[in-house]
Amino acid sequence: MAIMKGTEPIVTVRGLRKAYGNRIVVDGLDLDVAAGEVVGLIGANGAGKTTTVECIQGLRRPDAGMLRVLGYDPAREAGRLRALVGSQLQDSALPDRLRVAEAVELFATSTARDGVELLARFGLGARRKSAFASLSGGERQRLFLVLALLNRPRLVILDELTQGLDPAARRDVWTAVAQLRDEGTTVLLVTHELDEAEALCGRVVAMRGGRVLDQGTPAELVTRHAGGARISFSTRGADELLVAALRRLPGVRNVTASGASVTVQGDRRSIAQVGAELVRRGEVPADLDVEVPDLEDALLHLLDSPPSTDPTMPARPATDRELVSLS
Template sequence: MTSTTDLAVTVRGLRKSYGGRAVVDGLDLDVPAGQVVGLIGANGAGKTTTVECLQGLRRPDAGEMRVLGLDPRRDAARLRRLVGSQLQSSALPDRLRVREAVALFAEAGSRDPATGSARRGDDLLAQFGLAERRRSPFAGLSGGEQQRLFLVLALLNRPRLVILDELTQGLDPAARREVWSAVAQLRDEGTTVLLVTHELAEAEALCDHVVAMRSGRVLDAGSPAELVARHAARATTAFTLPGAADALAAVRALPGVRTATAQGDLVTVEGDRRSIAHVGAWLVARGPDAVPADLRVDVPDLESALLTLLDAPEHDPGPAGATSAVGDPATSSLIGATS
């Protein structure tokens, strides 16, 4: 069981409505220190409103929050010096040069002279591959460079928590990978990261834990692998094999296989992820001529798990403040989720 001292963020019963419509509806959430936790879900799930409340940018209607031991409603000024953030609407003036932006943000957020020093900014620019772009205006940076600059600005004052909202939206694959590498580096250095994303491959690649949300509530939470195991479709392996019908009994006996069917010479195998390796090993063991050239594998992923969750009927979340243990099958988990 994770103690409160191991948590960077604790939320209980958070509620926020606009025009009578609940956007965040009794949310419970724990974010372990030193990990990457992702908030996932469709548009309107309440993810952005949640992180805005955590930063003191919006005032919730009800609920309790602690971010690094502080209440964002009462301690917003202190919290800004401990939290780095990049929100959906992040932007800088087109003509502002990279070095000017670094100097401006270092001065604004400095807790002490050493933290806000020019050397810290130079080190971060080098770390994120922007040292040669110090004189470039913001508008002259590529999309990936702009996002890496936002990371530099978020990290200038050595925050203990970094909040990133749709960090890689609109980036090409190469730029997205650059930013992923930067986020992974933050975690490796012990920084807590709260990541809001619609990119499920991003969440699967980066997050230690994910929280799936709908209508301001938690649907389920745990590691990406746990959500996939609970909610994603089965792994499917398909291939052509002469005399397929005669081989079905052997295929069905392989570990992890749930079903194996044949349509002519086309064999379709469904099972858990283990079944993929065992089917492949079985084919190889039959000899090099038995390995099919048309082998196809469909592996369940976080996207299919989330779609399953979102397709499920909505139900009463139960008593306010109730939490379900997710991830640890014992008594509790690193992330509490509203039942």
């Protein structure tokens, strides 16, 4: 499995299994997260994303598998991990009357950051005396981020951070997470918002049925599973010379012409290449249209496809020694 930052993973999961009764939620999952990465777990409801991060934090006990987080076993050493991992979970809430500054004081440890500075950094400096119930959705999520970061965690886990927020509030929270990313904080993000994953994550892990389907940068998953760009336009004459010239361009995979209409399919490089070729020929079509697939297209294709038999995807299977019972 490719590790994008750092040298050793700070989260290592091998053969993770978790079932509720007869329902298998996580089924032999492997995952690595390196220091400084922002990794997104994506997939449909029931893919096992939340259960996975709950096991990583020590909130749930796996049925089998090997987990190491910052060198600790979450199932047995959750107390030692608590000070090293900051988290915001789906059901995060505080008492309605608790004031913002009181929440920061309540959660702070002896090694905590300056709470006043942290609140100001996330746009909550003027709300220090405000009760939790009076905060907007975006302000509440930013407060949860402050609390997650307060005690200088080495790993931050965020589960459906912007669920139910209006677009403006979502953008505010995205800005806050982007700050963490730019500072080198390690973040494990669970999200259904695929534009969020594309904007924030250096690597995404697509899950289905408690297993990893594929992983890579958002662009890599789009390239592998959503096809390329589609460029269509009308020209004065879609002759063989034009079609041949377009086919020779870098990134172009296919060119079809019907009358005056031309369609080019290729990777993202082909968009600029086709535009440059048309300008070189003195043509600027008024009806030029470009369709570029995104991470949603890639995930939908993955979810509709049979599991991969490629032995390199996902990460290597757990060894017999790693598949020890943790029950």
